[in-house]
Amino acid sequence: MELVARQRSFGGWQSRYKHRSEVLNCDMIFAIYLPPQAEKGPVPVLWWLSGLTCNDENFVTKAGAQRLAARLGMAIVCPDTSPRGTDLPGEHESYDFGSGAGFYVNATEAPWASHYRMYDYVVSELPALVREHFPVSEREAISGHSMGGHGALVCALKNPGRYDSVSAFAPIVNPADCDWGIKAFTGYLGEDRSAWLAWDTCALVAEGKSRQPLLVDQGLADNFLDSQLHPERLEKVCAEHDHPLQLRRHEHYDHSYFFIASLIDDHLRYHARHLGLAGEAQQPA
Numbered sequence: 001m002e003l004v005a006r007q008r009s010f011g012g013w014q015s016r017y018k019h020r021s022e023v024l025n026c027d028m029i030f031a032i033y034l035p036p037q038a039e040k041g042p043v044p045v046l047w048w049l050s051g052l053t054c055n056d057e058n059f060v061t062k063a064g065a066q067r068l069a070a071r072l073g074m075a076i077v078c079p080d081t082s083p084r085g086t087d088l089p090g091e092h093e094s095y096d097f098g099s100g101a102g103f104y105v106n107a108t109e110a111p112w113a114s115h116y117r118m119y120d121y122v123v124s125e126l127p128a129l130v131r132e133h134f135p136v137s138e139r140e141a142i143s144g145h146s147m148g149g150h151g152a153l154v155c156a157l158k159n160p161g162r163y164d165s166v167s168a169f170a171p172i173v174n175p176a177d178c179d180w181g182i183k184a185f186t187g188y189l190g191e192d193r194s195a196w197l198a199w200d201t202c203a204l205v206a207e208g209k210s211r212q213p214l215l216v217d218q219g220l221a222d223n224f225l226d227s228q229l230h231p232e233r234l235e236k237v238c239a240e241h242d243h244p245l246q247l248r249r250h251e252h253y254d255h256s257y258f259f260i261a262s263l264i265d266d267h268l269r270y271h272a273r274h275l276g277l278a279g280e281a282q283q284p285a
């Protein structure tokens, strides 16, 4: 593993590391924020999954999460959103498929299956690497935005008991039935739509394997709200299956990181409570 960049931030360190991913069969970069408390012992981790067109840097530079993470004593790891450095046919042609758009699934279709296994990367390979190299505890939470909100919800619902809490900003909750998801799943998973349901939040809630409460924030001025996001479908399936959901709609907020930055503290406090962190009493060093 190679250190790419490191900055002091609120008494902790914001870093980028490059490593070889066996799962994705390429080199990858991820970002990690270690709060000052990590110098004294293991801290819990929040996994942040970003959306289409992002890499590990969008959240780090735009969400403004470090100040409160430092006070709470929480590490934040931001993986990239797809394999990198590969050159598969059509991989770099559109913003919503291929590079920057891995959709946190394990592809089964050629040629994607040999690299596009972002689910295994996020749930298994990267956590093992992070635990090996950094002072993090076993406690973890997961959150994300848009495609990453879909990723966070799917990772949590597929692994009951694994994450202490899960939250999402403007998640794609029903990728099996919206244009972004249909395009991605056709490419990565093939034409058989029944295989898509294993990667669809609404379908996973209906399946009922997990009872984990979901926290979802959605801006009402989001230009993808009606075409791609469909929070009302999540609301309906959760009501039908008595799955705990806190869906909060916010007037005037759009799909951007201005929305995320406005509400990130609330999500960090939510996760801190579930991760057993004491609160904000601990000041940065």
Ligand SMILES: N[C@@H](CCC(=O)N[C@@H](CS)C(=O)NCC(=O)O)C(=O)O
Residues within 6 Å of the ligand: 050, 051, 052, 053, 054, 058, 062, 095, 145, 146, 147, 255, 256, 257
């Ligand atoms: N490329 C499309 C959509 C891209 C987009 O909105 N991406 C979101 C996630 S789905 C994002 O976080 N973009 C990067 C950023 O705002 O820093 C557009 O520009 O309309």
